Amino acid sequence: MxxxxxxxxxxxxxxxxxxxxxxxxxxxxxxxxxxxxxxxxxxxxxxxxxxxxxxxxxxxxxxxxxxxxxxxxxxxxxxxxxxxxxxxxxxxxxxxxxxxxxxxxxxxxxxxxxxxxxxxxxxxxxxxxxxxxxxxxxxxxxxxxxxxxxxxxAREGKRLAAMLQDRLGQLRALAQQAGPLVPQLVEQQRLRFVERWKEAMALADGSVAPEAAQDRALTEATAFAIRIDVAEEITRLSSHLDEIERLLQKGGEIGKRLDFLIQELHREANTLGSKSAALELTRISVDMKVLIEQMREQVQNIE
Structure with a gap:
């Protein structure tokens, strides 16, 4: 349809x-x-x-x-x-x-x-x-x-669907770029914590147990990894993109469902930006929100 x-x-x-x-x-x-x-x-x-x-x-x-x-x-x-x-x-x-x-x-x-x-x-x-x-x-x-x-x-709807499919492809590419960045950031932060631990041990001059200092460093590294982990957001975002693509292939009265999914996409992109710990992730989040806003404007015209 x-x-x-x-x-x-x-x-x-x-x-x-x-x-x-x-x-x-x-x-x-x-x-x-x-x-x-x-x-x-x-x-x-x-x-x-x-x-x-x-x-x-x-x-x-x-x-x-x-x-x-x-x-x-x-x-x-x-x-x-x-x-x-x-x-x-x-x-x-x-x-x-x-x-x-x-x-x-x-x-x-x-x-x-x-x-x-x-x-x-x-x-x-x-x-x-x-x-x-x-x-x-x-x-x-x-x-x-x-x-x-x-x-x-129908002719205008075909043009809108083609535009939305193009934006879906760009959003998928951005999500793929964001995925590998998180492990890299976690590893960089882990090395930074280890360096801080070594510096702290050198300054402590034996007054702090090495095990306690190392545990503290690992705890902070773990907390940081949890705080910046966007795997869940990327998974949900990909799921929303799949559903939008399915609706576009189905056709018919899909405007209201598309509008709801666009709101969910915007929420995931916002969360991705709020968890950003690197300039590259921030850029990806901004690019995503620009594409999603373009989609929102066109979805308003779909029956």
Whole structure:
């Protein structure tokens, strides 16, 4: 199953005039567009003309059956085929607009008067009542646009999955670099403690038992080794990387699980940095957190 992004756009149109023939005087066309962006849940909004308002429940059911997450907006508009021309406004409509404007200004004296463009637009909207029955055409057109939207979300999801796979590879490489550093640091610290033990024995001039001083040095070396041991963090980090890769191969509704795993990755990288006893480990931790933050930004867009 593909990985789907929550970001996408699609549009569709339906014309009422016959192909190759002269458009009827009252022919209209329906234009529909649907767009989506990321959201924690499925959030639908509709902007429909009055002729299509009754179809909103059916359109809502259609979208919820195919999409699970995202802020989705569906817009539709019905226009005359000769939308570029300016029809003569009917006198009765102009009179009605003038009456309404006077009524509004009686209550709102500061209201801006209607412009010529406003009057033409309102008159065209009032007179552009289509004889076309959209009850079957609009759902079919919406389904076409919805399928195109899903295809667009799949293409974007494929790009996001490829980016995440690339970051997974870089994180694995950094984890492999961090693993061998810990034994080296422990050995360096053990030698340092042994040197301190020898110096302490030379200064003590026999007043301290050699066994006690050596035990203290070994205890401090052991405590240091435990404090900087990041093997557990690296193991958990590798486990999270494996799970993310498995989810990307599985596809489907994986956005929320990916978001949780990204938080766990960030926690392990932070712990790795807090246990750092060398500049190289600190650099690895910082590089990891940069990559994880890049992944977090993209995971927010996955369904």
């Amino acid at each position: 593909p990985v789907y992004s929550m970001t996408g756009y699609a549009s569709a149109q339906h014309g009422a005039s016959a192909e190759g023939g002269e458009a009827p005087a009252r022919a209209h066309r329906l234009g529909l567009e649907i767009r989506s962006v990321n959201s924690r849940f499925l959030d639908l909004s509709f902007r429909l003309p009055d002729e299509l308002r009754a179809l909103e429940p059916a359109l809502r059911a259609m979208i919820t059956a195919k999409l699970k997450r995202g802020k989705v907006e569906l817009r539709a508009a019905i226009e005359g085929e000769d939308a570029g021309s300016l029809p003569d406004p009917a006198p009765r409509l102009l009179q009605r607009l003038n009456t309404l404007q006077d009524a509004v200004k009686a209550w709102l004296p500061q209201a801006t008067p209607l412009s010529v463009a406003d009057a033409l637009r309102l008159c065209a909207s009032a007179s552009a009542q289509s004889d076309q029955d959209w009850s079957e055409i609009a759902p079919t057109l919406a389904e076409q646009a919805l399928d195109e939207l899903i295809a667009a979300r």
